[in-house]
Amino acid sequence: MKIIKDDKLEIQTRPLSEAETQRLWQGVYQRIKSPATKPLNIWPRLGRRIYIPAAIFILLFTLSFGTAVLSVNAKPGDVLFPVKLAYEKVQLQLTFDPEKKSDLALHFSQERLKEVNEVLSQNSNKIIPPEARAQDEDKTTSTPPVKVEIKEESKKESIKKLEKNHQTLINALDYLENTKEELKKTSNEQKLEEINSLVDQLSDRTQNYLDDLEEIKEKIPNNHDIKNRINRSEKELKEKFKLEPKQINGRFDQSDSDSNNNNNNNENNEENNNEEQSDN
Amino acid sequence: MRTENQQELENHIKACLTGELESFRYIFDYTKERIFQYILSRTSNREDSLDITQEIFVDIWKALPRFKYRSVGQFYGFIFLIARRRLIKYYRSRQSQVALSEQHDDLPAERDESDFNNYSDLLTSIKRLRKKHQEVLRLRYWSGLSYQEIGQVLGATETTVKVWHYRAIQKLKKFLKDKI
Numbered sequence: 256m257k258i259i260k261d262d263k264l265e266i267q268t269r270p271l272s273e274a275e276t277q278r279l280w281q282g283v284y285q286r287i288k289s290p291a292t293k294p295l296n297i298w299p300r301l302g303r304r305i306y307i308p309a310a311i312f313i314l315l316f317t318l319s320f321g322t323a324v325l326s327v328n329a330k331p332g333d334v335l336f337p338v339k340l341a342y343e344k345v346q347l348q349l350t351f352d353p354e355k356k357s358d359l360a361l362h363f364s365q366e367r368l369k370e371v372n373e374v375l376s377q378n379s380n381k382i383i384p385p386e387a388r389a390q391d392e393d394k395t396t397s398t399p400p401v402k403v404e405i406k407e408e409s410k411k412e413s414i415k416k417l418e419k420n421h422q423t424l425i426n427a428l429d430y431l432e433n434t435k436e437e438l439k440k441t442s443n444e445q446k447l448e449e450i451n452s453l454v455d456q457l458s459d460r461t462q463n464y465l466d467d468l469e470e471i472k473e474k475i476p477n478n479h480d481i482k483n484r485i486n487r488s489e490k491e492l493k494e495k496f497k498l499e500p501k502q503i504n505g506r507f508d509q510s511d512s513d514s515n516n517n518n519n520n521n522e523n524n525e526e527n528n529n530e531e532q533s534d535n
Numbered sequence: 536m537r538t539e540n541q542q543e544l545e546n547h548i549k550a551c552l553t554g555e556l557e558s559f560r561y562i563f564d565y566t567k568e569r570i571f572q573y574i575l576s577r578t579s580n581r582e583d584s585l586d587i588t589q590e591i592f593v594d595i596w597k598a599l600p601r602f603k604y605r606s607v608g609q610f611y612g613f614i615f616l617i618a619r620r621r622l623i624k625y626y627r628s629r630q631s632q633v634a635l636s637e638q639h640d641d642l643p644a645e646r647d648e649s650d651f652n653n654y655s656d657l658l659t660s661i662k663r664l665r666k667k668h669q670e671v672l673r674l675r676y677w678s679g680l681s682y683q684e685i686g687q688v689l690g691a692t693e694t695t696v697k698v699w700h701y702r703a704i705q706k707l708k709k710f711l712k713d714k715i
Contacts, residue, residue: 258653258711262704264676266657268572275585279571280563282589287596288556 330370331423357438357446364434364453367427371460374423378416379467382485384409387475405478413481421488424461425495431457461496465489545604552600563592569611570618572677577622579658591621608687611680615688660710668703671696 258265271279323342326335343363350356380388384405435450468485475481492498544565550558570591574584594617602613661669667689674685686696 258657259704259708262701264657264672264704264707266654266676268575268677270568271571276567279567279585279589279592280560283563283592283596284556286589286593287559 569678576677
């Protein structure tokens with residue numbers, strides 16, 4: 256018998272006999288008639304395909320939503336604060352009505368100002384190391400200040416608080432300035448005035464903080480590390496907020512023209528130069 | 536005729552989704568020989584092939600709800616995928632395989648000694664071919680599918696299947712040159 260003929264296989268297979276077919280069907284029938292193998296049982300099959308991704312999705316959704324909810328009360332410097340900012344950003348991006356969007360942006364700017372007030376009122380007094388603070392409270396007579404030893408830990412803590420205040424103010428101003436730029440695009444005069452007012456309030460608060468820093472410096476006369484850091488922070492804040500040195504209860508009007516800004520900057524520079532010369 | 540058959544098959548597949556056992560019996564009768572012979576070509580053991588075929592039909596019954604009928608070829612693609620998966624499980628569960636030459640109880644009843652040797656050599660030679668070429672030969676000569684249907688089972692065009700078939704035959708001729 257030839258197996259390959261005209262490029263085709265010549266094979267004869269033995270088909271299933273009647274008995275084999277019967278046996279086969281009985282075997283299949285016994286298995287499929289039990290409810291465990293019903294074809295309509297769709298859910299358990301979906302289980303592997305849908306339940307796991309669904310569970311992951313729900314978990315992620317709960318986690319992100321939960322974090323967003325928890326982050327509502329976060330303050331600058333907190334772990335959840337970036338989450339709060341991101342959540343606000345998402346809210347802004349999902350708001351398409353320009354009117355509502357600028358209202359929301361203003362609301363968030365007010366929130367930044369509120370946070371600044373909270374952080375500053377909480378931390379300002381803590382810049383003074385506990386040792387110096389105790390001495391300050393004990394000072395009932397006009398005896399000359401005794402040199403107190405400030406621990407390294409306290410020093411670090413003081414500088415940390417100072418940094419936090421400093422960064423909070425800088426970030427808040429950046430945030431408000433960005434919002435202002437965004438609002439300028441909508442040419443809504445009323446909203447622009449409101450954001451300018453917020454910037455002014457922030458400048459006022461910064462000026463008050465700078466005054467507080469002057470007082471703090473007096474309370475820690477012997478520690479140069481902290482003092483130097485305070486001086487640096489003061490200088491940077493004055494530059495950033497375009498505040499005139501030693502200006503008390505005054506603020507720079509943000510709505511003034513740019514030329515005025517330049518003049519002020521020049522004045523600042525001149526004064527700085529003078530200071531440097533006198534130092535020399 | 537063929538279109539009528541297709542329409543009938545489609546109706547029975549749909550009926551299976553609602554648990555119609557009679558329709559499943561139709562599908563069983565329609566495909567049993569093709570599946571069984573395909574499995575037999577792989578295992579060379581009739582008893583094992585019957586057991587595996589039974590498992591395959593149980594798997595088909597379970598898998599039918601996620602099947603959407605488009606053509607006969609696509610339906611064969613679906614059942615032969617199940618068959619191949621079941622075969623993989625079978626090979627995994629079998630630690631040691633019986634050598635082909637030792638057992639060939641799937642030969643035609645009216646065979647003689649030379650048929651036995653030729654058939655045995657053929658199966659051994661087919662196993663030396665590339666996997667796709669093997670599949671083409673098995674689906675063509677054991678399961679009796681058309682080139683077009685084989686194409687749909689293997690995810691290739693009819694022309695490609697014909698090329699694979701030609702190459703497989705040429706190789707087989709070479710392997711069996713001295714024996715046939």
